[in-house]
Amino acid sequence: MSVRKLKPITPGQRFRVVNSFDAITTDKPERSLLAPKKKSGGRNSQGKMTMRYMGGGHKQRYRLVDFKRTKVGIPATVKSIEYDPNRTAFIALIAYVDGAKSYIIAQSGMQVGQTVVSGADVSPEVGNAMPLSKIPLGTVISCIELRPGQGAVIARSAGTFAQLVARDGKYATIKMPSGEIRLILLECMATIGAVSNHDHQLIVSGKAGRSRWLGRRPRTRPVAMNPVDHPMGGGEGRSSGGHPRSRNGMPAKGYRTRSKVKSSNKYIVERRKK
Numbered sequence: 001m002s003v004r005k006l007k008p009i010t011p012g013q014r015f016r017v018v019n020s021f022d023a024i025t026t027d028k029p030e031r032s033l034l035a036p037k038k039k040s041g042g043r044n045s046q047g048k049m050t051m052r053y054m055g056g057g058h059k060q061r062y063r064l065v066d067f068k069r070t071k072v073g074i075p076a077t078v079k080s081i082e083y084d085p086n087r088t089a090f091i092a093l094i095a096y097v098d099g100a101k102s103y104i105i106a107q108s109g110m111q112v113g114q115t116v117v118s119g120a121d122v123s124p125e126v127g128n129a130m131p132l133s134k135i136p137l138g139t140v141i142s143c144i145e146l147r148p149g150q151g152a153v154i155a156r157s158a159g160t161f162a163q164l165v166a167r168d169g170k171y172a173t174i175k176m177p178s179g180e181i182r183l184i185l186l187e188c189m190a191t192i193g194a195v196s197n198h199d200h201q202l203i204v205s206g207k208a209g210r211s212r213w214l215g216r217r218p219r220t221r222p223v224a225m226n227p228v229d230h231p232m233g234g235g236e237g238r239s240s241g242g243h244p245r246s247r248n249g250m251p252a253k254g255y256r257t258r259s260k261v262k263s264s265n266k267y268i269v270e271r272r273k274k
Contacts, residue, residue, distance in 0.1 A: 003202045016206030019199060023090060025112055026080045030093055033103055035062040037086070039215065057215025060085045066102040067143065067151035069118040069129035069189060074098060078114045078127070081106050081196070088158035090196040092127075105143050105156055107193035118189070126193035132164065132172040133186035139164050142195045144174065145188035152191070159198030164190075173269060181270040222247075 002022060008014035042054035063084050076094040079101075084091045092106040094116060104116070107126050118129035124136055135141060140161045143152035155162045155177050166173040171183040205211065208218070223241035225233035231249050232241035244252040258265075 003199050006206075012207035012209070014206070015204055017202060017204040019197070019203055021083065023081050023106075023196065024083055026082060029061075029063060029082060030101060030103070033064045033093075033101065035064055037062045053217045053219045054215060055217050056212055058085075058213050062086055063091060063103050065091060066104055067153075067156075068149070069104070069152075069191070071096060071100070072119040073117065073121075075115050075117045076102075078110060078112050078116060080112060081110065087156070088197060088200045089156065090158075105152070105191070106196040107142065107191060108159075108196045108198060109193065110196065124192050127191065129189050129191045131186060132174075132184060132188055132190055133167070135164050135190060135192070137164055137166065139192060140194055141174075141190040141192060143191040144184065145190070146184065148185060148187040148189075150188075152189070155195065158195055158200035161194035162190075171267075176272070178272040180268060180272040183267040183269060 002020045003017050004020045006013040006016045006018060037060050039057065040054075041056075042049050042051035044050045063082075063086065065084075074096050076096040079093045079095050082091050082093060082103075084103075087105075090106040091103045092110055093101065093103055095101050104127075110116075110127050114127060116127035116129075120131055120134050122128045122130060124130060124134075124139055129143070132144075140163055142155040142161045144154040144162060145151060146153050154174075160177045162177055163175045164172060165175050165181065167186065170186055172186050172188075173181060174184050175181050222230040222232040223235075223239070227234035230247055231245050232243075235241070246252060250257065
């Protein structure tokens with residue numbers, strides 16, 4: 001995977017950096033795995049705006065991605081690597097030997113024709129899903145469950161990965177993408193390898209219109225608002241706005257909002273670095 005810098009033939013292309021999509025093998029999704037995707041534009045059932053800066057965007061269809069990998073012991077062949085408009089990572093279409101098809105998150109280095117399988121007794125190769133109790137220590141993993149049977153919720157976005165550091169009792173110690181070190185039950189599943197499309201962070205949209213295509217409307221800066229609209233608004237001339245905080249007054253830029261009595265605090269061995 002690589003990126004391409006476009007020639008500055010228009011103002012919108014002057015700083016544009018695009019994904020070359022050389023890992024993508026087809027632009028035709030599997031129709032049986034598509035679902036409609038309705039957009040609300042940030043409005044509730046009464047038509048009132050409840051979320052700002054949402055609306056418009058290109059019409060999209062949702063790809064039904066299998067995050068649970070419950071077909072244990074059944075080999076599947078990777079048929080294609082595809083683009084998914086609903087996520088930053090690429091997805092892979094796999095066909096099981098019993099005829100079933102599904103989408104999974106594509107791992108970095110996954111190739112068409114490769115065989116992937118999930119289960120406790122499989123080899124720790126890229127794309128295979130295994131319980132944390134069977135993965136060798138030090139392995140780079142992604143698409144990790146937080147609770148057994150829940151489906152992957154950790155390290156699913158482009159280029160992210162975690163690392164299995166240790167095992168003790170019924171818990172595995174995982175170094176998260178944020179740097180946090182956390183305990184997760186050994187029965188939870190994880191996929192071997194890092195998530196694909198690691199060059200996503202290098203992409204530069206180049207113009208405001210690309211945000212509109214993604215359904216994002218222009219966002220008003222808080223310092224440009226009036227005091228009635230935001231705590232950082234108001235002032236004579238171009239005032240700085242005071243301490244950074246949210247619309248409801250919660251401090252930002254480093255203020256910790258996690259509850260000190262949250263039940264899952266006991267599973268966090270080390271907090272992420274600031």
